[in-house]
Amino acid sequence: MSDYEHTCMIRGDGGRTIRAILDRICNKWTLLIVATLDQGRLRFGDLHQQVPGISQRMLTLTLRNLERDGLVSRTVHAEVPPRVEYALTATGKSLIPPALALAGWAIEHVPHIEASRTAYESRTAP
Amino acid sequence: MSDYEHTCMIRGDGGRTIRAILDRICNKWTLLIVATLDQGRLRFGDLHQQVPGISQRMLTLTLRNLERDGLVSRTVHAEVPPRVEYALTATGKSLIPPALALAGWAIEHVPHIEASRTAYESRTAP
DNA sequence: CGGCATCCGCCCGGATACTG
DNA sequence: CAGTATCCGGGCGGATGCCG
Numbered sequence: 001m002s003d004y005e006h007t008c009m010i011r012g013d014g015g016r017t018i019r020a021i022l023d024r025i026c027n028k029w030t031l032l033i034v035a036t037l038d039q040g041r042l043r044f045g046d047l048h049q050q051v052p053g054i055s056q057r058m059l060t061l062t063l064r065n066l067e068r069d070g071l072v073s074r075t076v077h078a079e080v081p082p083r084v085e086y087a088l089t090a091t092g093k094s095l096i097p098p099a100l101a102l103a104g105w106a107i108e109h110v111p112h113i114e115a116s117r118t119a120y121e122s123r124t125a126p
Numbered sequence: 127m128s129d130y131e132h133t134c135m136i137r138g139d140g141g142r143t144i145r146a147i148l149d150r151i152c153n154k155w156t157l158l159i160v161a162t163l164d165q166g167r168l169r170f171g172d173l174h175q176q177v178p179g180i181s182q183r184m185l186t187l188t189l190r191n192l193e194r195d196g197l198v199s200r201t202v203h204a205e206v207p208p209r210v211e212y213a214l215t216a217t218g219k220s221l222i223p224p225a226l227a228l229a230g231w232a233i234e235h236v237p238h239i240e241a242s243r244t245a246y247e248s249r250t251a252p
Numbered sequence: 253c254g255g256c257a258t259c260c261g262c263c264c265g266g267a268t269a270c271t272g
Numbered sequence: 273c274a275g276t277a278t279c280c281g282g283g284c285g286g287a288t289g290c291c292g
Contacts, residue, residue: 006164006222006226007161007162007164007165007222007226009226009229009230009233010157010158010161010225010226010229011158011161011162011176012229012233014178014179015157015158015177015178017229017232017233017236018157018158018161018228018229018232019154019158020232020236020239020240021228021229021231021232021236022151022152022157024239025148025152026148026151026152026153027264027265028145028264028265029265031136031141031144031148032136032137032141032144032145035133035136035137035144036133036137038132038133039133043273043274044273044274044275045273045274048274050137051141052140052141053140055265055266055267056274056275056276057265057266057267057275057276057277058264058265058266059275060274060275060276061264061265067246068242068243068246068247069239069242069243070238070239070241070242070243071239076274080273081273081274082272082273082274082275083273083274084273084274084275091235091238091239091242094231094234094235095231095235096132096133097227097231098224098227098228098230098231099136099228100132100133100135100136101223101224101227101228102144102147102224102225102227102228103135103136103138103143103144103147104135104224105147105220105221105223105224106143106144106146106147107135107138107143108220109217109220109221110143110146110147112196112217113146113150113195113196113197113217114146115196116194116195116196116217117194117195117196120193120194121194153284153285154284154285155285169253169254170253170254170255171253171254174254181285181286181287182254182255183255183256183285183286183287184284184285184286186254186255186256187284187285202254206253207253207254208253208254208255208292209253209254210253210254210255253292254291254292255290255291255292256289256290256291257288257289257290257291258287258288258289258290259286259287259288259289260285260286260287261284261285261286262283262284262285262286263282263283263284264281264282264283264284265280265281265282266279266280266281266282267278267279267280268277268278268279269276269277269278269279270275270276270277270278271274271275271276271277272273272274272275272276
């Protein structure tokens with residue numbers, strides 16, 4: 001059986017479903033934060049440290065979106081100094097395997113892609 | 127063994143590898159075009175029809191990028207009227223399985239995500 | 253038929269500064 | 273510590289028009 005039937009999952013509804021997920025994970029940071037939270041429950045500051053290069057603003061925004069979509073839980077502890085912890089929900093954890101599939105593909109093929117890209121550039125822009 | 131080791135694939139180099147691939151497939155159309163081309167060799171016009179809502183400009187740009195990255199081959203036939211055909215390369219085809227993993231996740235979880243999102247909105251914006 | 257060129261609005265994301 | 277507020281530049285992507 002050809003792959004054609006399978007790709008109907010992607011093309012299915014005109015791409016609305018696949019784009020729904022792409023809209024969620026395709027920003028610059030989401031997948032990185034989800035992968036980091038796979039270690040377990042983490043505080044805001046810990047995430048800020050462990051995700052290199054992210055700004056406070058983007059960390060906050062991304063976490064809010066993840067919470068909104070039910071992929072991450074946010075628990076505020078009534079203490080001073082304040083302590084806020086983030087953790088993956090069941091839905092959030094379920095994103096890990098397909099994300100790993102993508103990461104695996106990336107690790108395997110990105111070098112070849114980069115090479116092809118460089119070759120293309122030198123062909124068109126001598 | 128925990129999932130922690132696995133997620134190192136994503137977090138690995140500070141997210142550079144995973145972002146390299148996200149930069150490629152996370153635009154609005156790439157994955158849809160790749161999935162459509164999985165049917166086999168297609169002409170520009172056919173793609174234009176089969177990918178609903180895409181503009182000529184975006185189809186051209188996306189195909190160029192895919193060609194540049196070695197995921198799609200472009201063959202021009204010296205005829206009148208001109209005929210240009212696009213097809214997936216081996217690398218391009220290899221993207222299908224992980225893409226399907228993502229699509230499967232989307233189909234399974236997007237309804238729940240939408241629900242969570244709606245609930246969140248009604249909670250914060252009465 | 254299969255493009256490329258141009259203009260333009262929008263939103264993502266970075267930098268910075270300020271609060272409870 | 274964990275945010276919120278504001279400003280701002282760049283690029284994505286839509287619409288339109290012209291070309292070989």
